[in-house]
Amino acid sequence: MLNTVNHPGPDTTPLLIAHGLFGSARNWGVIAKRLSEKRPVIAADMRNHGGSPWYDSNSYDDMADDLAQLMDRPVDVLGHSMGGKAAMVLALKYPQKVRRLIVADIAPVVYTHTQMGPLNAMRGVDLAAIENRSDARAALGDLEPGVADFLLQSLDMKDRRWRLNLDVLATQMDKILGFPEVAGHFDGPVLFLSGGASDYVQPAHRPTIKALFPKARFAKIPGAGHWLHAEEPRAFTATAAAFLD
Template sequence: MLNTVIYDGPAGTPLLIAHGLFGSARNWGVIAKRLSVTRPVIAVDMRNHGQSPWHDSHAYADLAGDLADVMDRPMDVLGHSMGGKAAMVLALQAPALVRRLIVADIAPVTYTHSQDGPIEAMRRVDLAGISSRTDAKAQLSELEPGVAEFLLQSLDMTARKWRLNIDVLAAEMDKIIGFPEIAGIFEGPALFLSGAQSDYVQPEARPKIKTRFPKAKFAKIPGAGHWLHAEKPREFEAAVAAFLA
C-alpha cells in the first residue's frame, strides 16, 4: 500500500494527488492543504518514491493499480507528469473509480527525453562522505537550476540514502517516458492543464487525448513551465479549484 498524507476537509468527493518522477507527497503539501478547504485531499508517495514500498516494476499499469488500492470510493484524481500518466491509465482501466480527472503537463504519448541525467547525478553523490544537504548540493552542481534542490527533498540525511529506488527507475525509464498501449475510454470530465512555456503537451497530441478522453478540456497557465504547480502555485490551485467546482 502506498504511503499517504491525508488532509481532512469538509465532506465531499476526495481529491487524490499523484506526483511526478523523483517527487513525493510532501512536494504537494501547500497546494493540498489549500484545496482541502473544500474537500478531503489525499497525496501519495508513488511506488519507488518517498516512504512507499519499492518494487522491481515501474509500469503504468502497476502505478495505476497502486492508486486504485488507495481508493475506497470514487475520487477526483490529479496527476502531474509521471503521476498524470498513472492517473490517465487509472481512468482508462477503472473509469468507475475516477469522477473527474486533472492531468498536469503531460500527454498520453511516448517522449524522447530521458531522465537518466538526474539519476546518474544522484549516483555520483558520496553519501557516506557528506555531512549536510549543502555538501550533497555541491555534488549536484552540474544539474539545471532548481533540479538539485528538488532532488534533495528525497535525500534522507539520517540514513544517508535516497528515498528513491534509483536502480529500478533507471531500468524502467523506457516505460516511464512511454505510454502503454491500452484500450479504454474515459467519458468523465477531464482537464489537461499545461504550463504555457512547457513543450510537454504539443498541439498534435490533442487528437489522441480527445480520442481517449472525449470530454477533455485544455488550459494553460501563463508564465509556467513543466513544474507549473511549483512555479505558479496560486494560479494552479485556482484552475484546479474552478474545475472541481
Template sequence: MLNTVSYGGPDGTPLLIAHGLFGSARNWGVIAKRLSEVRPVVAVDMRNHGLSPWFDTHSYDDLARDLAKVMDQPMDVLGHSMGGKAAMVLALQHPEKVGKLIVADIAPITYAHTQMGPIEAMRGVDLSQVENRADAKAQLSDLEPGVPDFLLQSLDMKEKRWRLNLDILAAEMDKIIGFPDIVDQFDGPTLFLSGGNSDYVRRADRDRIKDLFPAAKFAKIPGAGHWVHAEKPREFAAAVAAFLA
C-alpha cells in the same frame, strides 16, 4: 500499500494527488492544504518513491493499480507528469473509481527525452562525505538550476540514502517515458492543465488525447514551465479548484 498523506476537509468528493518522477507527497503540501479547504485531499508517495514500498517493476499498469488500491471510494484525481500518466491509466482502466480527472503537463504519448541525467547525478553523490544538504547540493552542481533542490527533498540525511529506488527507475525508464497501448476511453470530465512555457502537451497531441478522453478540456498557466504547480502554485490551485467545482 502506498504511503499517503491526508488533509482533512469538508465533506465532498475526495481528491487524490499523484506526484511526478523523483517527487513525493510532501512536494504537494502547499497545494493539498489549499485544496483541502473545500474537500478531503489525499497525496501519495508512488511506488519506488518517498516512504512507499520498493518494487522490481515500475510500469503504468503497476502505478494505476497502486492508486486504485488506495481508493476506498470514487475520487477526483490529479496527477503531474509521471503521476499524470498513472492517473490517465487509472481512469481508463477503472473509470468507476474516477470522478473528475486533472492531468498536469503531460500527454498520453511516448517522449523522446530521458531522465537518466538526474539518476546518474544522484548515484554519483558520495553520501559518506555529506554532512548536510549543502554538501549534497554541491555534488549536484551540473544539473539545471532548481533541480538539485527538488531532488534533495528525497534525500534521507539521517540514513544517508535516497528515498528513491534509483536502480529500478533506471531499468524501467523506457516505460516511464512511454505510455501503454490502451484502446479504452474515459468519458468523465477531464482537464489537461499545462504550463504556458512548456512543450510537454502539444497541439499535435490533442487528437490522441481526445481519442482517449473525449470530454477533455485544455488550459495553460502563463509563465509556467513543466513544474507548473511549483512555479505558479496559487494560479494552479485556483485552476484546479475551479474545474473541480
C-alpha cells in the same frame, strides 16, 4: 499499499494527488492544504518513491493499480508528469473509480527526452562523505535551475539514503517515458492543465488525447514551465479548484 499524506476536509468527493518522477507527496503539501478547504485530499507517494514500497516494476499499469487500492469510493484525481500518466491509466482501467481528472503538463504519448541526467547525478553522490545538504547539493553537479533543490527533498540525511529506488527507476526509464496501450476511453470530465512555457503537451497530441478522453478540456498557466504547480502555485490551485468545483 502506498504511503499517503492525508489532508482532512469537508465530506465531499476526495481528491487523490499523484506526483511526478523523483517527487513525493510532501512536494504537494501547500497545494493539498489549500485544496482541502473544500474536500479531503490524499497525496500519495508513488511506488519506488518517498515512504512507499520498492518494487522491481515501475510500469503505469502497476502504478494505476496502486492508486486504485487507495480508493473505496469514486474520487477526483490530479496527476503531474509521471503521476499524470498513472492517473490517465487509472481512469482508463477503472473509470467507475474516477469522477474528474486533472492531468498536469503531460500527454498520453511516448517522450524522447531522458531523465537519466538527474538520476545519475544522485547516483554519483558519495552519501558517506557528505556532512550536510550543502555538500550534497554541490556533489549533484551542474543541473538545471531548481532541479538540485527538488532532488534534495528526497534525500534522507539521517539514514544517508535517497528515498528513491534509483536502480529500478533507471531500468524502467523507457516505460516511464512511454505510455501503455490501454483499451477503451474515459468519458468523465478531464482538464489537461499545462505550463504556457512548456512543450510537453502539444497541439499534435490533441487527437490522441481526445480519442482516450472525449471530454478533455485544455488550459495553460502563462509563463509556467513543466513544474507549473511549483512555479505558479496560486494560479495552479485556483484553476484546479475551479475545475473540481
